[in-house]
Amino acid sequence: VAVDAALLAGVLMRTGEQPHASDVVNYAPFTLLPSAVPRALFEQAYAVQQDFNLLVDTISQNKEFLEQTLASTIKVDDFTARLFQIYMQVLEEGLAQTVFLGINRSDYMFDCGLDGTAALRQIEINTIAASFGGLTSRTADVHRLVLKVLGKTEEASHLLPNNPAKGLALGIAKAWELYGSQRAVVMFLVEEVQRNIFDQRCVENELWNRNIRVIRRRFRDVFEQGSLDASRRLYMDGQEVAVVYYREGYVPQNYDQQNWEARLLLERSRAVKCPDIATQLAGTKKVQQELSRPGTLEKLLPGHPEAVARIRATFAGLYSLDEGEEGDRIAATAIADPDRFVLKPQREGGGNNLYGEELRQVLEKIKDSPERTSYILMDKIKPQPALNYLLRAHSPLRASECISELGIFGVYVRQGQELVLNQAPGHLLRTKATEHADGGVAAGVAVLDTPYLV
Ligand code: ADP
């Protein structure tokens, strides 16, 4: 019943076997049952989202902060260095872009304290290609039906409506409108392999509903067909592009030399990039770690003491591995007690972090080399597991010990210096078996879920 409901509701993905086909598809993995989420923490996560939007947008305009924070990282991490190089190049030329659009997702886990109380802890904020705002707007319907079939009609009525895709499209539409050209299109910048296309289509179709034209192109297409006119308006196949919405471009594998050139062309253009390169850099793990330093938030957001307090309350312990005494000390602590920490490189997309024995070995190896600087350390969050069933096509069904990660979507639009839209349009709950330390839905580890507030 659950699988039929998921297929009917459009909780879909292309298959691993035929990743380019839309005529052979299957359901995206999901939990049989919704998972319990403490209401107070859920509300706390929503309440801080506009603050995070403001913070990310502020950082994206602070060249000095980005330069200082990433100085050590770009010496050793080629990918971040490359992004940073484009950032400096577009600043030098002068920005043609005047309207800015941010779509992000701030992810949290519920850390279980010694006394059993749970605390909201931010895992990271994704400032580029934050996904599942589409499919997640359909999972609550599936879980509602499952609860009813189980005779839990009252419980079914408690599941919240949730439609981030609509809110994200509203932000894109606002940016498109402020760009100010009726004929211009929105371009989704997509991967070569688009298994998660239906998630993107949810946002795309909301734009078509508003009579905004959408095209889907890859970096390769931009390299071959993209051009700028004298006032740096972006054209693709003769159509003017108002907004570029990246659903790719966040990992080194997305780029060859031509794709880097395409990225530079897009960044130089007047089109609204979601995100612009500065906002992508604001979402690096290194920036996240620097934000946790005492005084940094206060400096970035003067005059917003309440926002600062709300943001800081979600931080876990984060530690710099830069060369020097501070880094030496925390590296030694983590080698002695690796289960307390997670070691994170400057990468996105899941499956990159190191834990336990592997963390110890890697850190032991790099502790006296500059390579150490390309990582950060973070306190490991330990949530209370709960039993659930993970439904995945072609996989046997069994009960697993699971933990969940809550994401809150953020969307904002700035025109010049004025934030004209700042919202938290919805949420995403992803759940995974505790045997996996890392990995998202796309990586085949986590599955879509719905919060049941308790
Ligand atoms: P990515 O950019 O690759 O998604 P994340 O920081 O989100 O990197 O980490 C990936 C996954 O690793 C998370 O979804 C979570 O399951 C796990 N993880 C990350 N940080 C922590 C942490 N501090 N404690 C426990 N698990 C973590």
Ligand code: MG
């Ligand atoms: Mg993540």
